[in-house]
Amino acid sequence: MSHLLEVSDLRTRFHTAEGTVFAVNGISLHLDQGETIAIVGESGCGKSVSMLSILRLIPIPPGEIVSGTARYRDHDLFQYTENEMEDIRGKEISMIFQDPMTSLNPVLTIGRQLTESLRAHLPMDKKAAEDRAVELLEKVGLSDPRQRLSDYPHQFSGGMRQRVMIAMALSCSPSLLVADEPTTALDVTIQAQITELVAQLRDQYHMAIIWITHDLGVVAGLAERVIVMYAGLIVEEAAVDELYEDPRHPYTLALLAALPRVDRRRDRRLKSIPGAPPNLLVEPHGCPFAPRCEYLIEHCKDDNPSLTQVGGAHTIACWIDIKTGKPR
């Protein structure tokens, strides 16, 4: 049985004036119908670039998808023509983005921005598309939807704009939704609402979701599986409960330890990860996390560990067994 989405050894680079940026350095993942996975990692780890690469939304003069395949329903998206990709985007795979302030076109009405994807993908006339747009706005919880159609984005608040983005993304009932940090730019209370909304709609539409975030808290309530990325590579992948209970990669460990806990002792300092994220202008050599790792051995500097299974569906990329402190 094949997966809905299967990505294999994706590598993406950017050729800039300062040099080549090695953004994604060989990641593989898979996703099945109706499944929700989360991709977690700090800023710059390549999580957004990977997803944009799959949808081929990377600007190609500076960007380059060096290698890899992205099979959606058994067809490699990287082999599609641009026209074929246009059929996929918005209809089969939709994306919502982080900043609702800048992600909507300021000079076009909400109604236009909703109906245009409907009319691009489905045989609808203007009236039918508008009616559908009204339905969608209702579904995402906006009041006075018919009135809203002739409004402009700047007349909405951040949370409302994100709801509009979600309505737009869901308008043609896609099978896969990629959510690139959709709640990062919102207030905490709104964050909860939006996450709740997406969960609801997911069940209604039977969608698969890839949820990108750097917030481990959001992940817990939504995802079935979690992928942890660092410096353009996947370092750990596990079912969500197992990841929280039994993290095996030093980076995941450090991430979880860095979460401020309500029940920690007041006199203890907040744990942060020492060092800085790696310089992506340098071609990765050895394990990317090595400079900041507490479990470092000499071998880590020379050889990049590949993903190996450590039990069930749990994989990590590390030379050390953190339970024993010895190499595996």
Place this chain on the structure above:
Amino acid sequence: METTPTPFKIAAFTPDELEAPPLTLTQLTWRRFRRHKMAVFGVITLILLVAYAFGGALIFSEGYANHTDTTLRLNSPSTEHLFGTDTIGRDILARTIYGGQISILIGLIAVIIETVVGIIVGALAGYYGGLVDSILMRITEAMLNIPEIFLLIVMAKFFGGKIPGVDVFGRTYSGSVIVIVVIIGLTSWMYLARIVRAEFLSLKENDFILAARATGTSNSEIIFRHILPNSMAPIVVSATLGVANAILAEAYISFLGLGVQPPTATWGNMLDGANNYLESAPWLWFFPGLLILLTVLSINFLGDGLRDALDPRSRTV
């Protein structure tokens, strides 16, 4: 789960392995400029043009440039007169050399005038704000709304003949040169004034200005020693592009016969009346025109490169 980690062998990273060393500001600026191939081309061309106009004086004397010989009038380019001769037999090549000197000098001096005026107006308006700013800006706007060429034409005509000639560096310049320079300077300062004002408005809110004020630094010292040096980037770019504008302004007005008067040649006044000889003697207007084009083009390239190098965020028209 709190395990105290026992690393097997602590390996270390040298600082260089961790981070790329930063570049200094000068290095970054030079890098950006160098990448701008057109700017480099502009600089080279400008150097060649200046060498042509000023160095060429070593080959042809001014007397030769003004020497008329009506038997040779309107000759097409030949080995003796590379650019041909004009309506009264003067050698066009020599005239473009001496004309170039005037055109370039006018450009430079006019820019000095307009930069001084522009900085004063902009600094005062930006620094003091309030009523001073309102009045100065209204005047600036009013001047901007009157098209420059019209003002130039009117002022050149009506104030033109009033100043006597002057002798500098062994060359006699007719009074009209001075008038033109001053008029161009007085009608072009507005663009720079606005830029300087914008810089002052944003810079004066900085903490280092507050600190200067707190230690009792006088206003004029704050303006000239603290804020102005920090706003040099857009001033340099604007002044560079201003030279091109001044050269063009002089060319336009001399072309219309109201600028520098013959026998002093400028690239502009060599084109006066040239459209009467459009078909019969195209070399009359082609060479001076081409020289103007090359000069303005190189300055524009240079200014563009400077802007990218010094002030990359100000990318507007």
Place this chain on the structure above:
Amino acid sequence: MTRYILQRLLQGIPLLFIISIILFVLMMSMGDPVATMGGRRVTRAFDYERLRRQLGLDKPIHTQYLYWLIGNDWAKVDLDGDGIAETTGVRHGVLRGDFGTSLVNRKPVMEVIGERLPNTLILMLAAEGFIILGSLLIGTYSALRQYSTLDHLTTALLFIGYSMPIFFIALISMYLFAVLFKRWGLPYLPTVGMFDPQVGKTTSQVMLHMILPVLSMSIVSFAAYSRYIRSTMLEVMSQDYIRTAKSKGLPRREVIFIHALKNASLPIVTVVGLDLPLLLGGAVVTERIFAWPGMGRLFLDHVSRLDLPVVMGILILIAAAVVVFQIITDIVYAWLDPRIRYDT
């Protein structure tokens, strides 16, 4: 939005006043005001004094400015110098359209200008149309083909066009399209005047004669605008909302010409307003070269004959036109940008 319009209009008034003061000072320092405002040169001392008093020139400078602006036909003038004002003035003032009479042909200045104004307007409108449409096209295609050889070539050509003096463009285009084309037996363009006197002032004649002048006038602005549109398009194309539009699978044409261009072309409206003074200046040079009977040529002719009333009249008119035009373009911009139009 209405508030913005009112604001803009109110801002324009002090501006116009300051412009009028500047021009008034200029005018007073440039020639004999008796001749300027009286419309004729007077030599006899007695007539000169009478005319001086009639025009109110014996009054203090601010009163003179007032009279210049709104006339003195509402005030009484002391014509015979006995200290008692008994005659009404004859001037109506600039605000009411009285710019005096031409020193050259004794006709009212407004009439003289009015004859030539439409001719310049045709040139300006055609030039503006060519500039806006042309630059939108070239700027967009240049932005889309960034880094290609075509883009580099276009950028270089635009730089050259932008750096050329207008008269050089005019002379070269005349040489190419009139002289050389004729030599090569190709259909060639006319270079003088508005129409061929033997054929008469027909629409096609005028349009034919317009081609070279409009081209010469427009190239510099066209090049500048194209570069500008290219850079605004490049900036817009890298915006998040374009990425959203692409992610919705919209056809590329729609993304570029509707999503992107609508945003990128907004600033052009303001640029059009700011560019008017330069375009007018270009008209002067162009009309001279092509002997086009417009306001620019009128200006030059009357400057050379020291006809100050006409010269001042034109200056005032174009300055006022620029102010008004800029107010209009600002309002149009505010109307086109929904963020300003619906600023609740």
